[in-house]
Amino acid sequence: MKVQIASNVFLRDKYLLLEFCAPAGFAMPEPGQFLHMRIEDSFDPLLRRPLSIHDAVWQAHSKNGRKKHVVRILYEVVGKGTALLAEKRPLTQIDVLGPLGRGFDLKKIGRSRCVYIVAGGMGVAPLFFLARRLREGRKENARGPKIVVFIGARNKDHIIREKEFKDLGCEIHVATEDGSKGFKGRVTDLLKTILPPATDGAVSADGQEGAPVICACGPKAMLAAVAALAQQRGLAAQVSLEEFMGCGLGACLGCVIRTVSGYRRICHDGPVFDAEEIIWGD
Amino acid sequence: MSKPNLKVAIGSLKLQNPVMVASGTFGYGREYADYVDPARLGAIVTKTITKNRREGNRPPRICETTGGMLNAIGLQNEGLEDFIQEKLPACRDAGTKLIVSVGGETSNEYGEVIEALNAYPEVAAYELNISCPNIEYKDKIISQDEELTHKVVRDVRQKTDRTLIVKLSPNVSDITRIARAVQDGGADAVSLVNTFLGMAVDVETRRPVLGNITGGLSGPAIKPMALRMVWQVYNKISLPIVGMGGIMNARDAVEFLIAGATAVAVGTANFVDPRTPLEVVEGIASYLSQHHYKDVKELIGSLNVS
Numbered sequence: 001m002k003v004q005i006a007s008n009v010f011l012r013d014k015y016l017l018l019e020f021c022a023p024a025g026f027a028m029p030e031p032g033q034f035l036h037m038r039i040e041d042s043f044d045p046l047l048r049r050p051l052s053i054h055d056a057v058w059q060a061h062s063k064n065g066r067k068k069h070v071v072r073i074l075y076e077v078v079g080k081g082t083a084l085l086a087e088k089r090p091l092t093q094i095d096v097l098g099p100l101g102r103g104f105d106l107k108k109i110g111r112s113r114c115v116y117i118v119a120g121g122m123g124v125a126p127l128f129f130l131a132r133r134l135r136e137g138r139k140e141n142a143r144g145p146k147i148v149v150f151i152g153a154r155n156k157d158h159i160i161r162e163k164e165f166k167d168l169g170c171e172i173h174v175a176t177e178d179g180s181k182g183f184k185g186r187v188t189d190l191l192k193t194i195l196p197p198a199t200d201g202a203v204s205a206d207g208q209e210g211a212p213v214i215c216a217c218g219p220k221a222m223l224a225a226v227a228a229l230a231q232q233r234g235l236a237a238q239v240s241l242e243e244f245m246g247c248g249l250g251a252c253l254g255c256v257i258r259t260v261s262g263y264r265r266i267c268h269d270g271p272v273f274d275a276e277e278i279i280w281g282d
Numbered sequence: 283m284s285k286p287n288l289k290v291a292i293g294s295l296k297l298q299n300p301v302m303v304a305s306g307t308f309g310y311g312r313e314y315a316d317y318v319d320p321a322r323l324g325a326i327v328t329k330t331i332t333k334n335r336r337e338g339n340r341p342p343r344i345c346e347t348t349g350g351m352l353n354a355i356g357l358q359n360e361g362l363e364d365f366i367q368e369k370l371p372a373c374r375d376a377g378t379k380l381i382v383s384v385g386g387e388t389s390n391e392y393g394e395v396i397e398a399l400n401a402y403p404e405v406a407a408y409e410l411n412i413s414c415p416n417i418e419y420k421d422k423i424i425s426q427d428e429e430l431t432h433k434v435v436r437d438v439r440q441k442t443d444r445t446l447i448v449k450l451s452p453n454v455s456d457i458t459r460i461a462r463a464v465q466d467g468g469a470d471a472v473s474l475v476n477t478f479l480g481m482a483v484d485v486e487t488r489r490p491v492l493g494n495i496t497g498g499l500s501g502p503a504i505k506p507m508a509l510r511m512v513w514q515v516y517n518k519i520s521l522p523i524v525g526m527g528g529i530m531n532a533r534d535a536v537e538f539l540i541a542g543a544t545a546v547a548v549g550t551a552n553f554v555d556p557r558t559p560l561e562v563v564e565g566i567a568s569y570l571s572q573h574h575y576k577d578v579k580e581l582i583g584s585l586n587v588s
């Protein structure tokens with residue numbers, strides 16, 4: 001389906017925020033889902049590019065006050081496709097498939113007292129939408145889970161959306177590899193110091209009422225470290241994975257990750273998986 | 283003017299139009315249900331199935347190249363039993379002809395899968411994927427060896443009266459010799475082409491981009507080569523041809539028909555735009571009307587080389 005770009009602006013350096021108003025028939029997205037975007041009408045680039053839903057909100061129209069469904073995509077220019085997307089001006093039509101994939105398991109997450117959100121680099125993209133849903137999904141007066149966000153990046157220039165998470169009422173911890181902001185080192189090393197220690201005997205917190213959960217998105221090595229840490233502390237973790245995609249619809253088997261039940265499709269069975277399902281280091 | 287006739291026949295298989303979707307690019311038909319009504323297609327060809335479950339290759343399995351893409355899926359599939367239990371029932375309701383793509387590591391395996399599927403009337407035809415290594419012959423790729431191709435086709439021919447299409451690999455020095463072996467083996471049609479072997483290198487890491495190192499190239503980049511092969515085979519054998527390789531729109535498809543294909547298959551284009559096969563059906567019809575053809579068959583092999 002075609003969507004019309006409302007705005008597409010640089011936040012800084014190589015990071016952009018694209019916004020469109022969901023057309024009729026556009027399904028309400030779930031956190032962790034993505035859009036498969038055809039960036040050019042030509043065949044260069046040939047394949048679509050998967051980009052997560054960064055945010056989706058109902059907003060009153062500035063003129064008529066009518067509610068509109070605004071969808072946002074946060075992306076980094078890394079190659080041909082994203083560079084071309086960065087050039088798109090408002091009113092440009094762009095063809096998208098989606099929302100696609102299986103997002104975070106909100107039922108499981110919503111039951112916990114505390115959600116640890118761990119974002120490495122562009123991992124903030126889907127996790128912000130998750131935080132918003134957890135904040136806004138709760139009933140009036142219901143406390144909802146506490147949200148503790150960890151953002152990790154190379155240096156302070158790559159830390160994005162910190163303020164937006166704060167505005168949602170999340171507790172924020174920042175780690176940079178060069179120490180230019182917050183904790184110096186990897187975000188998982190920071191996480192280690194703040195996560196509660198393993199409770200005696202609790203091997204898996206799954207099903208344990210109110211037990212904290214970890215939700216993570218970022219480079220695979222980071223997710224593997226998060227998964228190991230979660231297991232060590234007896235916590236459940238949901239991780240959002242990436243791979244090159246062809247169809248985006250589960251048909252081509254191009255985007256797989258090795259799991260305990262064989263190779264599974266990131267586009268269709270994921271992109272969010274229970275961390276303990278994944279066989280890391282393949 | 284009345285609507286042009288789009289019906290074609292491949293052996294005993296009658297198609298309402300000459301447009302199919304290529305094996306491996308359309309799953310088992312239902313993955314695209316939100317975008318394409320399969321009932322409007324000539325046929326769907328399933329992902330290749332094998333007797334036993336195959337895990338497939340390690341990722342990354344696909345990558346984009348200029349004007350094309352490489353894939354090394356490794357024939358991941360859940361095997362024959364699962365296909366019959368889980369996939370076939372949904373195919374039954376697709377409202378179009380179902381062609382099952384069959385692969386195998388031995389010629390017996392092709393036969394076994396086909397004998398099992400003969401019991402299911404919803405299977406209209408078979409497409410043999412012979413771009414598979416044969417473990418009985420030192421992992422020789424069947425489609426790269428005339429004798430082996432002939433033997434496999436002849437053996438499988440004994441097992442079924444249904445339309446038997448054999449899919450050729452372009453990774454040979456003379457595709458017409460393999461096509462001839464297929465014809466002599468008793469097949470009803472050939473489809474061509476499968477992907478061209480290729481690879482890509484990540485210069486930062488000096489590692490291959492694909493987990494399997496090499497993969498098959500598909501998409502617009504291969505169209506001229508695929509078209510040339512269809513033309514060559516059309517001139518050498520009498521079997522109908524299903525043409526494919528980089529078909530992105532109706533004009534591409536018409537090129538294949540003119541070069542000698544009786545039907546065409548849309549592959550990689552499904553990833554770019556899932557509506558492509560439907561647009562190709564409509565586009566062929568309007569091409570025929572515009573050029574005053576009454577029947578798509580007038581177009582087949584009509585290349586003017588005088």
Ligand SMILES: Cc1cc2nc3c(=O)[nH]c(=O)nc-3n(C[C@H](O)[C@H](O)[C@H](O)COP(=O)(O)OP(=O)(O)OC[C@H]3O[C@@H](n4cnc5c(N)ncnc54)[C@H](O)[C@@H]3O)c2cc1C
Binds near residue numbers: 049052075078080241
């Ligand atoms: C489910 C999913 C959600 C994603 N969400 C976002 C998002 O919200 N924001 C964002 O900025 N990016 C996201 N990505 C990554 C994004 O898809 C790639 O950065 C993009 O496709 C690169 O396209 P390109 O043409 O600019 O780069 P290319 O020229 O194709 O490649 C440039 C570099 O990016 C890497 N790359 C290319 N495609 C992918 C891919 N699919 N996954 C991982 N790395 C890739 C290549 O290895 C190469 O190093 C997501 C990926 C997936 C699978």
Ligand SMILES: Cc1cc2nc3c(=O)[nH]c(=O)nc-3n(C[C@H](O)[C@H](O)[C@H](O)COP(=O)(O)O)c2cc1C
Binds near residue numbers: 246449476500529
């Ligand atoms: C991701 C992918 C998977 C494929 N899997 C199969 C397969 O299982 N069996 C087969 O015979 N061909 C397979 N093919 C080859 C296609 O059916 C087709 O022959 C080839 O891609 C050329 O057509 P195209 O350029 O239109 O894609 C696959 C192609 C792609 C891109």
Ligand code: FES
Binds near residue numbers: 247248253267268
């Ligand atoms: S991209 Fe085709 S199965 Fe995931």
